[in-house]
Amino acid sequence: MKAVAVTPGQPNSVHLEDIPMPSLDDVPGGTGVLVRVLKVGVDATDREINDALYGNAPEGFDYLVLGHESFGVVEAVGENVVNFKPGDYVTATVRRPGGSIYDQIGNYDMTSEETYYERGINLRHGYLTEYFVDDQEYIVRVPQGLKHLHVLMEPMSCAAKAVHQAFEAQRRMKVWRPKLAYVLGSGQIGLLTTLILRLRGLQVYTVARAPGPHLKSEISEGFEANYVSTKETSLDDLVAKTGRPDIVVDATGHSGLAFEAMQHVGHNGVVVWTSITGGDRQIEFPSDKVNIEWVLGNKLVLGSVNANSEHFEMGIRDLALGEMMFPGVLEKILTSPVDGLDGYNEMMRLLVEDDQALKVFVNVADE
Structure with a gap:
């Protein structure tokens, strides 16, 4: 064959x-x-x-x-x-x-x-x-009613694991009730993560480079999230508007942005890195400032890769719920x-x- x-x-x-x-x-x-x-x-x-x-x-x-x-x-x-x-x-x-x-x-x-x-x-x-x-x-x-979403099962499992791992790690806080999230990147993982966080009741800002309107901003807004272009609004300006997020998920594939996310998350917050970056990029980084803010703010950064069958099942449940809450939006990713x-x-x-x-x-x- x-x-x-x-x-x-x-x-x-x-x-x-x-x-x-x-x-x-x-x-x-x-x-x-x-x-x-x-x-x-x-x-x-x-x-x-x-x-x-x-x-x-x-x-x-x-x-x-x-x-x-x-x-x-x-x-x-x-x-x-x-x-x-x-x-x-x-x-x-x-x-x-x-x-x-x-x-x-x-x-x-x-x-x-x-x-x-x-x-x-x-x-x-x-x-x-x-x-x-x-x-x-x-x-x-895969439920027959989701067969039209076919190849989204695997990327959805990765997004589901990333969010689940963040909440699992934050059990250390005893009571953690995140309200505000930034998702950096509007590729498939970024958009699916946006959906999962919206289904958990968070206010979500999907942050990417290209100004809308376009398909990615349409999908993000279809999940009732807020699409923000960094060409129009910097992360500093966004934080000034919204306050510091409780969770930031990086799905950009850009290591510089992954580290920049560490400068913006709030106290007791978590940054999740989901993308892998090759190459040899180097950046200037305010390490002293971030160090003291992270120690005094009890902040966490974690990496999340791949998924097991439990995460696949989580993701499929969220795809089903997403279809009910926001009908017709997910299919636009394909x-x-x-x-x-x-x-x-x-x-x-x-x-x-x-x-x-x-x-x-x-x-x-x-x-």
Whole structure:
């Protein structure tokens, strides 16, 4: 069967690869789930892997199948599978366990090991192919009523984890009732985080560069948040208007802005970093001022990456609630379909060249 793959370490190596058809026998113990892939989302991670910035092939292979945002339908299940049946719509988690205690208790997204395993990213093949098989532990059912949101399940899980981790960490405050949030960045993670925080009742400002109106500001405002362009209003001016936020989530992919966020969060507040920045950017930073404010203000910064099945389920619940609260808004994120695995060059073109491509996804097969 066909798959879209790269040769790790070789820039711009994206290509079609002929790979074996998976089998339920690939998963021992009768707990395998065979999934026919319908759609796969792609993002900056796939672009950066194709740029050879990171990513490694599984042992014994010289290629890595791309794709970590899956949506498909169950074709067959092993004899000991209890929660899935043929015809179910599903997605799948991305991380796979290593050997740490966190991996072994199901928190494989919080591994303490330097080597990590991610389908479509590092040492495990991804979902940008016709079929995949995996253990039922890593499969998550998608309600039929949400199938039109298909590839948003994985990015929503990352946004759900980021917010959940912030609230978990803030249990240290005994009573933490955040009212004001800034979300820096209006890509898919930023917009989905905006939704989650709005569903928790916070007043949210989605902060990005480009002045509105445009699609991203329309989606943010569709969630009844406030869209702010930094070309029109600086963060200093925004804080002067709103007061310091209780929570800031950075989803910009810009390390300078991630650090700038630390200068604006309020007492007992938390800054969450969700984006990964490569390169060698350096900035001037008022470290003495931030140091004293953070110590005296009991502030917290945390990083959040990937998600486990619990976060997928959280995210799916919030997608369902978001559809009820703000009907028709979420689907606007799905901007840029590509027809078929043969369209991998167009897929990469959209990721590299099209600033209006908010969410690129591949239509692998019809239902």
